[in-house]
Amino acid sequence: MSIRIEHLNYIYSMDSAFRKQALRDICLDIDDGEFIGLIGHTGSGKSTLIQHLNGLIRATDGKIYYNGEDIYQEGYSMTKLRSHVGLVFQYPEYQLFETTVLKDVCFGPGNLGLDAETCMERAKKALSIVGIKEKDHNKSPFELSGGQRRRAAIAGVLAMEPDVLILDEPTAGLDPRGRNDILDQIADLHSRMGITVILVSHSMEDVANYVDRIIAMNRGSVYMDGTPAEVFERYAELEKIGLAAPQVTYFMHDLQRSFPGMRADVTTVREAKDAILGWFEGGEKR
């Protein structure tokens, strides 16, 4: 169970003057159960790439394999692919259209051809995962708060029970409370249910706090690929492509000037604290 991308290229408006190469020769392997952060400044190709993964955009050339099967081969069902690889767009609450939250969440499973009862079951389960209480199920989506509406929309994708969940900036525009709620639920889904998660984010702090692997994109290509520590260690290169490392990473590098031997491969506040505690434990020996 995995996604393999081979030499993927995508060109916008192939035959016109507005021709623009959005993706260049992307090769990636995404294994089961990974928690990936996809970063890159606006226009670097992140959104285009994730839309390829569930077949919303067809590559100009190159191949994508899902569980070993070529998704571009004849007869491959896009509906099946989309049910396995769930994609949550930016500001997903703007796609809600039904009269009640529950009905809206049933839309996805319904499109898979499941019977009403199974749909209902899955919808209820998905809503409970994102923390929407039973009493709110029959409310209109517009009676919910902004953060709740976002979570209901995410449930709409979860109800299709995907193996891979891709989220395009799921926390954009939310306040810190709404943001933490959603990120914690996603982390929970990943750890408890083993779902593969690809998180597109602009917040380096969030990425550092949650993911195991970071893919950084620039001008349609993969620019870096590694653990948060590995990627953020190269902050000077990240800055060249309009990105940055978390504030603590910079801070720990600065600390090395006055604290020789201080560990600086740090990406979260917790790690920074441990590094400083560690240094001060052995401080006098240095």
Next chain:
Amino acid sequence: MGIINAVKLIYDYVTKDERGDVENVTSAIRGVDLDIQAGQFIAILGHNGSGKSTLAKQMNALLVPTGGTLTVKGMDTSDEKNVWNIRQTAGMVFQNPDNQIIGTIVEEDVGFGPENLGVPTKEIWDRVYDSLKRVGMMEYCDHSPNKLSGGQKQRVAIAGTMAMKPECIVLDEPTAMLDPNGRKEVIGTVRELNQKEGVTVILITHYMDEAIQADQVYVMDEGQIVLSGTPREVFSQVGRLKELRLDVPQITELAYELKKEGFPLPDGILTAKELEDALIRCKEQGYHVKAKSGEAKHVDKDRTS
């Protein structure tokens, strides 16, 4: 009395049923006192639904108090004849960059405000060019707003209010929908207007790092101001902020965590430099941590910070 002054300000949203009877009353603002001096940079923090947006709309007379008073440069917002003067004095920038640009070309949008005020044609152009230069968008004056980035659109919106020559700008979460580079652009522009032109800035946000450089910070929760003071005073109360589930800048949080471990650090550390200096002092004083088995060996990811 400052440029914006609120006394026991109350605002209730009233929903009525079909017959016009009051069905539900939601208090968005419950007794806010505020006195903002001209030329200051003010940050108002708080969650969605804490009443901060409602407060912003009061300052522009888009909403009027249901109790208490709010005055802008001495003008009472409840008095209908003041409305246009108030809106000219306190300009407003909103959250969604697309939904506040009226013109189909950048310069036409910036000119919209002065047109409404009845400014003579020649002066409109002077104001438009002047405002666009101040926000650094002059080279885009004949572009379509649709082709601009989010940060650029917000700068156009700022220029649009600046062209009305306000003394004060109220920005209601201007960066919530932007990427980090757009956020930097907008905050940089606003700070410059405050420092160079002396425009009073009221920035409503939920990004804590945007509040660090403010002169005064107010934290709102459930329609009331629960914390206020200089950024240092406010951010030294990390525990209280966490209770409100608000963010703290990473450096401040790190200092707080270290202090909890017993480090002799001062309160309210805001910048990397301050923390570095404080840690150097610890080193010089020979502070050291007793090794506690297990305690300092967190390898798992921090999920809740």
Next chain:
Amino acid sequence: MIRDITIGQYYPANSIIHRLDPRVKLMATVVFIVSVFLIHDLVGFLIATAALGACIWLSKVPVRYMLKGLKVIFIILIFTVLLNMMFTPGREIFRFYFIRVTWEGVILAGKTTMRLVYLIVGSTIMTLTTTPNHLTDGLEKALSPLKKLRFPVHELSMTMSIALRFIPILLEETDKIMKAQQARCADFESGNLIHRVKNLIPVLVPLFISAIRRANDLAMAMEARCYHGGAGRTKMKPLIYNRRDKIGYAVVIAYLILWIVLICVF
């Protein structure tokens, strides 16, 4: 496809046509459209082509950009060509079962296509060289006599210019919502007509709600910038005729006279 719609889009450039008063351009467009329908021989065709060519050249808008607008009506074009070719009686070129293609049909198809193309290109020149605000200003001014009849000329033109500003935004949004629903396995491609229309509900409802939300936000933003209707408003770009515009009118009138002569003589 959605991105190909150029009607109502402005192409920024610095040309004589761009600087002309919108009222001149409005009149010129009307006159040109009338003339296109009067074409019945080669001379007329050449005159219209020369006029159109001159305007395109003067406007400094790339021809390619202008022709892009035609893509949208491509299907209509093909349809008219086929219908005209097949169902016009006259000298037969060839026959395929019940389909007869005639000389007269081919000529008529050619004329109709040309008319349609000239019509679209002609009006595209106006919209590409005139900012929507300028265009609505022109309309407002041209229609201002109607104000005396209590016709809401200012409100109408403001509404139009806002609509024009939001068309590209809403098109993009449609695209986004469709994709989001497709990600939930919605199907917009199969089924009969009724089925397909029904399938569009998940797109139309969010789009409608979003349009209302935007209208709400925009109204508030306009109020915050002291908008209070047309009264007491000054104009950033007031419409004042200058020499250029007088020459423009002269050219348009000359063109009109040329056509009157052409019709009377031939």
